Amino acid sequence: MRKPIAVRSLYGHVMHELGQRIVGGKVKPGEVLPREETLAESLQVSRTALREALKVLSAKGLIESRTGVGARVLEKRCWNQLDADVLAWRCASMPTDDFVDKLVEMREVIEPAAAASAARRRTAEQLAAIDTAYRAMDEAQTLDDWTVADLQFHDAVLQATGNELLQSLFSVVETALGTFFTLSARTAANFKYSLPHHQKVLEAIRRKQPEVARKAMQAMIADSQANLQQSRGRRRKKAGS
Amino acid sequence: MRKPIAVRSLYGHVMHELGQRIVGGKVKPGEVLPREETLAESLQVSRTALREALKVLSAKGLIESRTGVGARVLEKRCWNQLDADVLAWRCASMPTDDFVDKLVEMREVIEPAAAASAARRRTAEQLAAIDTAYRAMDEAQTLDDWTVADLQFHDAVLQATGNELLQSLFSVVETALGTFFTLSARTAANFKYSLPHHQKVLEAIRRKQPEVARKAMQAMIADSQANLQQSRGRRRKKAGS
DNA sequence: CCTGATTGTTTGTCATACAAATCACTATAA
DNA sequence: TTATAGTGATTTGTATGACAAACAATCAGG
Numbered sequence: 001m002r003k004p005i006a007v008r009s010l011y012g013h014v015m016h017e018l019g020q021r022i023v024g025g026k027v028k029p030g031e032v033l034p035r036e037e038t039l040a041e042s043l044q045v046s047r048t049a050l051r052e053a054l055k056v057l058s059a060k061g062l063i064e065s066r067t068g069v070g071a072r073v074l075e076k077r078c079w080n081q082l083d084a085d086v087l088a089w090r091c092a093s094m095p096t097d098d099f100v101d102k103l104v105e106m107r108e109v110i111e112p113a114a115a116a117s118a119a120r121r122r123t124a125e126q127l128a129a130i131d132t133a134y135r136a137m138d139e140a141q142t143l144d145d146w147t148v149a150d151l152q153f154h155d156a157v158l159q160a161t162g163n164e165l166l167q168s169l170f171s172v173v174e175t176a177l178g179t180f181f182t183l184s185a186r187t188a189a190n191f192k193y194s195l196p197h198h199q200k201v202l203e204a205i206r207r208k209q210p211e212v213a214r215k216a217m218q219a220m221i222a223d224s225q226a227n228l229q230q231s232r233g234r235r236r237k238k239a240g241s
Numbered sequence: 242m243r244k245p246i247a248v249r250s251l252y253g254h255v256m257h258e259l260g261q262r263i264v265g266g267k268v269k270p271g272e273v274l275p276r277e278e279t280l281a282e283s284l285q286v287s288r289t290a291l292r293e294a295l296k297v298l299s300a301k302g303l304i305e306s307r308t309g310v311g312a313r314v315l316e317k318r319c320w321n322q323l324d325a326d327v328l329a330w331r332c333a334s335m336p337t338d339d340f341v342d343k344l345v346e347m348r349e350v351i352e353p354a355a356a357a358s359a360a361r362r363r364t365a366e367q368l369a370a371i372d373t374a375y376r377a378m379d380e381a382q383t384l385d386d387w388t389v390a391d392l393q394f395h396d397a398v399l400q401a402t403g404n405e406l407l408q409s410l411f412s413v414v415e416t417a418l419g420t421f422f423t424l425s426a427r428t429a430a431n432f433k434y435s436l437p438h439h440q441k442v443l444e445a446i447r448r449k450q451p452e453v454a455r456k457a458m459q460a461m462i463a464d465s466q467a468n469l470q471q472s473r474g475r476r477r478k479k480a481g482s
Numbered sequence: 483c484c485t486g487a488t489t490g491t492t493t494g495t496c497a498t499a500c501a502a503a504t505c506a507c508t509a510t511a512a
Numbered sequence: 513t514t515a516t517a518g519t520g521a522t523t524t525g526t527a528t529g530a531c532a533a534a535c536a537a538t539c540a541g542g
Contacts, residue, residue: 009494010495036524037523045496047496047497048497049494052292052293055293055296056299059297059301066524067502067503067523069504070524071524077405081406082323082410105358105404105407106404109355165322166346166347166350167318168320168323251525252526276493277493287527288527289526290525290526306493307492308492309534309536310534311491
């Protein structure tokens with residue numbers, strides 16, 4: 001599921017570099033990038049490789065190239081904000097509280113609805129996949145094991161909706177969970193604290209109770225958010241002292 | 242807002258052509274495309290232009306190029322289903338009932354939540370934008386005017402959430418509305434039938450009543466879906482007779 | 483039968499050249 | 513003075529040819 005593909009190729013490196021510069025705010029919307037020749041030179045690649053990177057950034061809505069003018073950075077509203085790379089670039093530096101709140105809101109919109117939908121239409125295989133992920137969470141020994149299994153659980157729920165459009169929103173959920181993990185630095189002792197929430201979701205989907213599943217998922221997210229607020233408070237206190 | 246940019250350039254044409262072939266099912270997941278040289282020849286373009294198109298398709302998750310192997314079409318689950326182009330390509334041929342149902346489900350997930358969020362956090366300017374769109378709908382004389390204003394209304398609601406991640410889902414809403422318009426071929430007489438629904442949403446957002454806004458939006462979508470089922474029935478009857 | 487080197491195929495990258503679109507400037511005319 | 517048409521400079525778009533790198537298949541040796 002992970003995709004470090006882009007990092008391998010040269011144009012992938014270039015894309016990453018430029019993408020981070022733009023999303024990170026080093027070049028602002030409205031500005032135009034240096035011309036391709038000089039940009040290629042400063043990045044130590046050929047114009048060909050640079051152009052392929054620019055094309056992909058253009059597909060992500062970050063820039064727009066026009067003949068005789070150059071590559072202009074587009075307004076944020078044009079950006080493909082749900083793109084996995086764009087999300088990753090936004091989280092590259094420490095994400096702002098504001099952005100984290102928006103990720104939480106997305107989870108609140110997507111996941112309870114997905115849980116309800118999954119409870120309605122899941123197949124036996126899809127339920128088994130969720131169950132497998134749940135057991136992996138239960139048996140996790142390390143934080144890493146838990147993280148992998150947790151992602152697998154939420155992915156399995158999205159898959160169980162049978163709606164590929166909802167499934168494509170996994171990149172958002174993935175980013176959100178990943179961010180929360182780094183921000184709310186769990187200890188080895190309490191990282192399993194949300195297991196009961198997951199069990200409730202699993203059981204509701206097993207019993208095909210959409211509204212129960214929705215509520216259970218809502219509760220899980222609310223709890224996660226509370227946990228986040230708590231460590232946010234700790235962080236502020238630390239910074240202030 | 243519309244983006245016929247890609248159609249202008251050569252590589253845009255190539256991307257469109259190949260994208261439609263893949264999404265349309267002419268080449269199936271797992272298959273590998275012809276090698277770049279022959280593909281470029283058959284499409285009457287240089288390898289340069291072809292490669293830029295392939296890179297963009299790769300960024301949309303449709304294909305994966307590997308040295309020595311070729312460009313393999315990826316599984317549907319890898320596709321960037323929320324990408325505006327991918328959505329458009331899926332609707333290029335008459336969309337299946339199945340796909341339309343999934344679009345409806347997406348609207349049910351996104352728009353009521355967005356309406357509620359907008360009611361909570363809208364600014365005066367954002368409310369004004371929604372109001373403007375509503376008036377344009379009210380004063381629309383032709384079906385075209387209505388369509389434009391309707392899209393503007395739903396976009397304004399998403400904008401009013403202040404969450405750019407939600408805003409990026411407009412491509413889904415846009416595709417859904419566009420599809421419904423073509424499928425449920427309205428007459429000049431009744432194309433304004435959903436105006437009262439829109440008014441309720443507008444008023445709830447004006448009064449900052451999240452749950453009222455959510456319910457109103459839900460009702461609007463349910464009504465739209467009923468309308469769709471109706472014309473779906475007519476279409477079947479016609480095809481069966 | 484299995485293992486490892488070799489060879490051919492295909493994409494990845496580079497360099498160069500020219501075409502096409504756009505912008506900035508200037509000269510001209512009303 | 514203002515508007516307009518034209519002209520040249522700038523930048524991206526496209527084409528071509530060449531070679532490097534990675535991979536698959538084949539074949540030799542154990």
